[in-house]
Amino acid sequence: xxxxxxxxxxxxxxxxxxxxxxxxxxxxxxxxxxxxxxxxxxxxxxxxxxxxxxxxxxxxxxxxxxxxxxxxxxxxxxxxxxxxxxxxxxxxxxxxxxxxxxxxxxxxxxxxxxxxx
Amino acid sequence: xxxxxxxxxxxxxxxxxxxxxxxxxxxxxxxxxxxxxxxxxxxxxxxxxxxxxxxxxxxxxxxxxxxxxxxxxxxxxxxxxxxxxxxxxxxxxxxxxxxxxxxxxxxxxxx
Numbered sequence: 001x002x003x004x005x006x007x008x009x010x011x012x013x014x015x016x017x018x019x020x021x022x023x024x025x026x027x028x029x030x031x032x033x034x035x036x037x038x039x040x041x042x043x044x045x046x047x048x049x050x051x052x053x054x055x056x057x058x059x060x061x062x063x064x065x066x067x068x069x070x071x072x073x074x075x076x077x078x079x080x081x082x083x084x085x086x087x088x089x090x091x092x093x094x095x096x097x098x099x100x101x102x103x104x105x106x107x108x109x110x111x112x113x114x115x116x117x
Numbered sequence: 118x119x120x121x122x123x124x125x126x127x128x129x130x131x132x133x134x135x136x137x138x139x140x141x142x143x144x145x146x147x148x149x150x151x152x153x154x155x156x157x158x159x160x161x162x163x164x165x166x167x168x169x170x171x172x173x174x175x176x177x178x179x180x181x182x183x184x185x186x187x188x189x190x191x192x193x194x195x196x197x198x199x200x201x202x203x204x205x206x207x208x209x210x211x212x213x214x215x216x217x218x219x220x221x222x223x224x225x226x227x228x
Binding site for chain 2: 042043046049093105108110113
């Protein structure tokens with residue numbers, strides 16, 4: 001149980017294009033999804049917290065117009081990197097929190113490697 | 118903001134050896150978590166600790182929630198090559214709150 005998928009797993013795009021990454025909770029409902037960014041050999045940097053049906057809460061320093069998050073249902077959240085540039089190249093990981101009597105833990109997706117050329 | 122200090126930053130050990138890593142903070146937390154991340158993958162939850170003093174095992178892994186609620190440790194016994202990866206501690210205060218992550222401990226196991 002508690003499986004989170006991400007699509008695509010890897011994307012290469014040209015500078016200036018927009019990229020959409022999907023995050024799905026496959027076998028549970030998640031009121032909250034989190035989006036992280038990770039640089040090589042570094043820890044997870046929380047970008048935003050996404051609640052189903054409401055606007056995402058962005059961490060300080062993260063541009064909400066650049067990283068557009070939509071959490072349309074209890075099983076799907078999307079991150080769109082608008083007008084991507086090489087400095088946006090990174091490993092993006094989503095995580096979902098399960099609704100339940102005890103299950104407050106975050107389960108992570110496998111990540112999406114974005115390379116902007 | 119709240120920070121977790123995870124140590125050591127990296128470890129190089131021989132297969133079969135035991136491993137110990139820890140996480141400390143100047144802040145009190147109500148939940149401590151340990152994750153493992155394989156290269157190119159997302160982190161996987163290993164152990165969750167909800168009570169100060171709690172000692173929990175998951176196979177060869179054992180983790181404890183410090184009695185002061187400001188620290189936690191993770192032990193791996195009889196390491197094997199597939200234990201290689203980055204281990205992250207995380208902690209939070211409320212069930213609905215976001216977790217704070219440590220910087221990770223990179224474990225290398227030599228056969």
